[in-house]
Amino acid sequence: MKAIHFTKMQGAGNDFIVLDAVAQPLDVTPELVRRLADRRFGIGADQLLLLEKPLHEGEPLRYRIFNSDGGEVEQCGNGARCIGRFALERGYASGSSIPFQTMKGRISVGREADGRMVADMGEPGFEPERIPLRIEGLFSRLEGRLPVYRVYCSDIDGDVEFSAATMGNPHATVFVDDVDEAPVEVVGPFLQRQSFFPESVNVGFVERLSASSAKIRVWERGPGETLACGTGTSAAMASGLMRGLFDARVEFAARGGALACAWTGPGATLKLIGPAEVVFTGTIEI
CATH class of the missing domain: 3.10.310.10 (Diaminopimelate Epimerase; Chain A, domain 1)
Structure with missing residues (x-):
């Protein structure tokens, strides 16, 4: 021993x-x-x-x-x-x-x-090959400066819309009306097992409260839902700013406590504070 x-x-x-x-x-x-x-x-x-x-x-x-x-x-x-x-x-x-x-x-x-x-x-990355994300066959629309993808999920009998980014690991961000009622345990694993994410993916669920505040839950690769996820929060910040939903600094309320992100956009690095x-x-x- x-x-x-x-x-x-x-x-x-x-x-x-x-x-x-x-x-x-x-x-x-x-x-x-x-x-x-x-x-x-x-x-x-x-x-x-x-x-x-x-x-x-x-x-x-x-x-x-x-x-x-x-x-x-x-x-x-x-x-x-x-x-x-x-x-x-x-x-x-x-x-x-x-x-x-x-x-x-x-x-x-x-x-x-x-x-x-x-x-x-x-610096966050959004290029599909960097995430990696296979976009062939995925429905998408442009919101602000970022594509938003859509896929049908039979487990909830409805569509799931998400944006994708890499913070050195792959993330999907799903904006929802009420993060506490979001089907995290269903949609998280659903997106993780899709072939368009060849290395699986961490899935963030974000409720926008204002341009500078939000609530977040994350279903991670491996452990499932955790009380907080730094890269997931960073990806949510980056996706939200690119979609025109967030200002350059956002306070996030995770289930385990508060995190802040600061990012001015492409060409700059993102700071995670907590x-x-x-x-x-x-x-x-x-």
């Missing part, structure tokens, strides 16, 4: 197991992730975050993300803020901008004066 140290963190209710592979090298397998993320027999978390040494000299620390089902994914906005705070408190980083290397490139994380962490999520808190630390035998 081997004891490993862990830190449990959360950002707006999106919870993480953070492992420090800089101090204690670890071989993380899908089986290990599933065991640690199990809420009855393990620590419990939506995702596991792994901080590693740089792959090459002169590069920033490497940051990896694993969903609770063991699959490694490209990006996680709430996780980025948590890993930024973790690196600061461990003494691995300092200053106002902390770079990390991820599966899809570099990101940076900073801290606001009020203690909230800010993740630079990069809490990143340590819940507890401990060791577990594997």
Whole structure:
């Protein structure tokens, strides 16, 4: 048996197991992730975050993300803020901008004066081949500067309209009249299993309250619905602004807490602002 140290963190209710592979090298397998993320027999978390040494000299620390089902994914906005705070408190980083290397490139994380962490999520992408999204045969209309796609869902006996974007991982955003009554558990899995999303997709459901405020729920690849999703909120912000529904800064109410996004449009990077808190630390035998 081997004891490993862990830190449990959360950002707006999106919870993480953070492992420090800089101090204690670890071989993380899908089986290990599933065991640690199990809420009855393990620590419990939506995702596991792994901080590693740089792959090459002169590069920033490497940051990896694993969903609770063991699959490694490209990006996680709430996780980025948590890993930024973790690196600061461990003494691995300092200053106002902390770079990390991820599966899809570099990101940076900073801290606001009020203690909230800010993740630079990069520039959103809408090109179908980048998401990826196969648009052949999909009905669409143009709203503002963004296509809105439509597909019939027999499970609700009606059409689902969505916009699509990438924040380093694929997202569909569905605007609804009432997010609390939205069929998240039906439409989320429905869109995830469609062949036009060859790598599946995270599905956000957004209720616009005004040009600067909204409510959001997200059905993610792997864990299903989580209390918050940073990349899903970022994709919702980007899609809403491109469709003419949002201003350049929007406060989102997720079920786990508040997140803010700031984006001025194409050519600029999107900022995700919110809490990143340590819940507890401990060791577990594997």
